[in-house]
Amino acid sequence: MDLSRLLLDAPSPFADPVVRLDLEVAPPPDVATVHASVRTAIAEAIATVGRDRRAQMVLVTGDPGMGKTHQLAHLRKRAAGDYVCIDVPPLKDTAPFGHLARYGVQGLAAAGVLERLLWDVLRQVAVAVRADADEHGDDDVVARIDDALVGSDRFALAFRTMAQQDAELGPLLYKRGRRLPPLSTLPADFGRVLGRITDREAERAIVDWLRAAELADEDLALLGLEHGVDTEARAFEVVRALCISSQRPVVLCLDQLESIAGLIGSEGVARMFTALMELYQQAPVAIVLMCQTQQWVELRREVPQAAVDRIRVLPPLAKPTADEALAIIASRLDAVWAPSGATSPYPTWPFPASAVRGIVEERRPTIRGLLLEIDAHLTEMRRAGKVTELGGGGGSSSIEAAVGVAAALAPPPVDEQAALRAARDRYRRVADDRRELGTPAFREELLRHGVIDVLEHAMKRGAALGGVKVTAIDNPEKPKVGPRPPAVITLETAGGARKLAIDVHSSEPRSTHRVLARLRDMVDERSADRAVLVREREAPLPESAKRSHELLDELAQRGGALIWLEEEDAMRLVAAELLLDAAASAEVLVGSRNASRDEVLAFLFDHDQLGELLVPMVSRGGDALPKAARAG
Numbered sequence: 001m002d003l004s005r006l007l008l009d010a011p012s013p014f015a016d017p018v019v020r021l022d023l024e025v026a027p028p029p030d031v032a033t034v035h036a037s038v039r040t041a042i043a044e045a046i047a048t049v050g051r052d053r054r055a056q057m058v059l060v061t062g063d064p065g066m067g068k069t070h071q072l073a074h075l076r077k078r079a080a081g082d083y084v085c086i087d088v089p090p091l092k093d094t095a096p097f098g099h100l101a102r103y104g105v106q107g108l109a110a111a112g113v114l115e116r117l118l119w120d121v122l123r124q125v126a127v128a129v130r131a132d133a134d135e136h137g138d139d140d141v142v143a144r145i146d147d148a149l150v151g152s153d154r155f156a157l158a159f160r161t162m163a164q165q166d167a168e169l170g171p172l173l174y175k176r177g178r179r180l181p182p183l184s185t186l187p188a189d190f191g192r193v194l195g196r197i198t199d200r201e202a203e204r205a206i207v208d209w210l211r212a213a214e215l216a217d218e219d220l221a222l223l224g225l226e227h228g229v230d231t232e233a234r235a236f237e238v239v240r241a242l243c244i245s246s247q248r249p250v251v252l253c254l255d256q257l258e259s260i261a262g263l264i265g266s267e268g269v270a271r272m273f274t275a276l277m278e279l280y281q282q283a284p285v286a287i288v289l290m291c292q293t294q295q296w297v298e299l300r301r302e303v304p305q306a307a308v309d310r311i312r313v314l315p316p317l318a319k320p321t322a323d324e325a326l327a328i329i330a331s332r333l334d335a336v337w338a339p340s341g342a343t344s345p346y347p348t349w350p351f352p353a354s355a356v357r358g359i360v361e362e363r364r365p366t367i368r369g370l371l372l373e374i375d376a377h378l379t380e381m382r383r384a385g386k387v388t389e390l391g392g393g394g395g396s397s398s399i400e401a402a403v404g405v406a407a408a409l410a411p412p413p414v415d416e417q418a419a420l421r422a423a424r425d426r427y428r429r430v431a432d433d434r435r436e437l438g439t440p441a442f443r444e445e446l447l448r449h450g451v452i453d454v455l456e457h458a459m460k461r462g463a464a465l466g467g468v469k470v471t472a473i474d475n476p477e478k479p480k481v482g483p484r485p486p487a488v489i490t491l492e493t494a495g496g497a498r499k500l501a502i503d504v505h506s507s508e509p510r511s512t513h514r515v516l517a518r519l520r521d522m523v524d525e526r527s528a529d530r531a532v533l534v535r536e537r538e539a540p541l542p543e544s545a546k547r548s549h550e551l552l553d554e555l556a557q558r559g560g561a562l563i564w565l566e567e568e569d570a571m572r573l574v575a576a577e578l579l580l581d582a583a584a585s586a587e588v589l590v591g592s593r594n595a596s597r598d599e600v601l602a603f604l605f606d607h608d609q610l611g612e613l614l615v616p617m618v619s620r621g622g623d624a625l626p627k628a629a630r631a632g
Helices: 003-009 036-052 068-077 096-110 114-135 139-146 156-163 169-177 188-198 200-210 217-223 232-245 257-282 293-302 305-310 322-340 353-363 367-384 399-407 416-433 440-461 509-524 546-557 567-584 597-607 615-621 627-631
Strands: 056-061 084-088 250-254 285-291 468-474 487-493 496-504 530-536 561-565
Touching: 003 322, 003 367, 036 056, 036 068, 036 285, 056 068, 056 293, 068 084, 068 250, 068 285, 084 096, 096 114, 096 200, 096 232, 096 257, 114 139, 114 156, 114 169, 114 188, 114 200, 114 232, 139 169, 169 188, 188 200, 188 217, 188 232, 200 217, 217 509, 232 257, 250 257, 257 285, 257 293, 257 305, 257 567, 285 293, 322 353, 322 367, 353 367, 416 567, 416 597, 440 468, 440 496, 440 530, 440 567, 440 597, 468 615, 487 615, 496 509, 496 615, 509 530, 509 546, 530 615, 546 561, 561 567, 561 615, 567 597
Parallel strands: 056 285, 084 250, 250 285, 496 530, 530 561
Antiparallel strands: 468 487, 487 496
């Protein structure tokens, strides 16, 4: 078998040294002995939660490219039914529990875990209620529950199939079981929602309630509730209830703490860790944190002492030794040989041990740096069309020869624009592949952030959008009670300064009228001159949403509008936001350096022309005001 041809024709196993936490993408090859002590510590923390139902918090630190995110990717892969792993994206505001509820529920749903978790709990409720009914001689209730209970507790989804044949069984179980464990340990609203799960028509409303979406009145009535998860206190109850309800330990993974700190500031960091401490004290949960080493030194000053005292800070991740570097390279090359059943002359062929040791001893690279160097040399081989074994087969064992070989591996000049285009294309694929972003409602939050980021960049650059310039942006944080208010941008137009209220809403049409009413009221109260709602075309407003259509007419009379966004354009903005998050965490590479968030945003603005997507929205502020508004 021609090994050279295999290596030249196969995709480079070293080409993507940045690990991403995508459910649909397998993590890169793993070397269990690298950072083994970190894995052991995390595994021990999870085992303690499972065994003792006692919370644990572990912090892993290390420089960019040392393998922190890699550890999280394989933590999720190793779950194998022993624990539930939830990857929490970077927090962007100071409402941590709303963020945890939203993305935690979406992550559980995307992983296919949420459904099982809820039905497992309801089955426990059914068993408890049956035992109580049997003790009190209530044979009718016993028989009704027996019709649904099938097999042991391993058959929760069989129980679901039977229970959904009796839509009122769930409410009965809540009514009879609310004073019995496990319901007695859960919030009343969570129990009511759980009791509605036997009604198929309520399934979507249940997920929306759990993820803190804004629900229409009819959805709340369907769930037997008066309010949604519209406060931090209620969001906390949802997160705590999910952790308590899960039969397996819940592992919350918060990567890129340094990025979070940059987005929410010192006050936000203090609030986030205070929230994590509340969860730590009240729920059996394993919290795994990742942060750059130097950034943690600065960040810990803002963290409440109670949290600092309870976080188990592991020793910083070390750079790979020569033996570890050889094992990492061999694991990547296995992906080339294994599909063809080929056997190479030695594990790292065509990169001899002497060359690899020379790289490690001369430059002490991170894991990412090592992969970049090897990939650069493989790229040169492909350019030449020939595999060249470094150092003539690795016969030299002298350090001088090894260092000389390593020096020859210096990466060639990098085409920075090409590197940024490749990163952009990669994150577009990521956005398309992630199941939790497959519906407009679930990507709504990222879309809003994408719109605001593009507007902020246009403001900093002084760039005109649709003939007007953005001069100020007021993007309120989510309040403790109620939904986040619309953003207000100030525009410099030919007719003078204009304030434009903007909101993004692609959730259930039945709740859209609430958002439209807020926008209309802002115009009536002179908080804004105009107002627009951005909504994805994939989430149309049916004729049955009469109140929304009435409010749209009222908004139009005030010069406002509903701006439809095509799915392709929405996904461009969502992918841009994912890429910006990665850049903020030093995960977008241009050669061997990390591209900054501002650099990536400038590239997207100039080359992807993201500003053009917002022209229909912004241009509304440049039109002449309606007569009524001018008179006012």
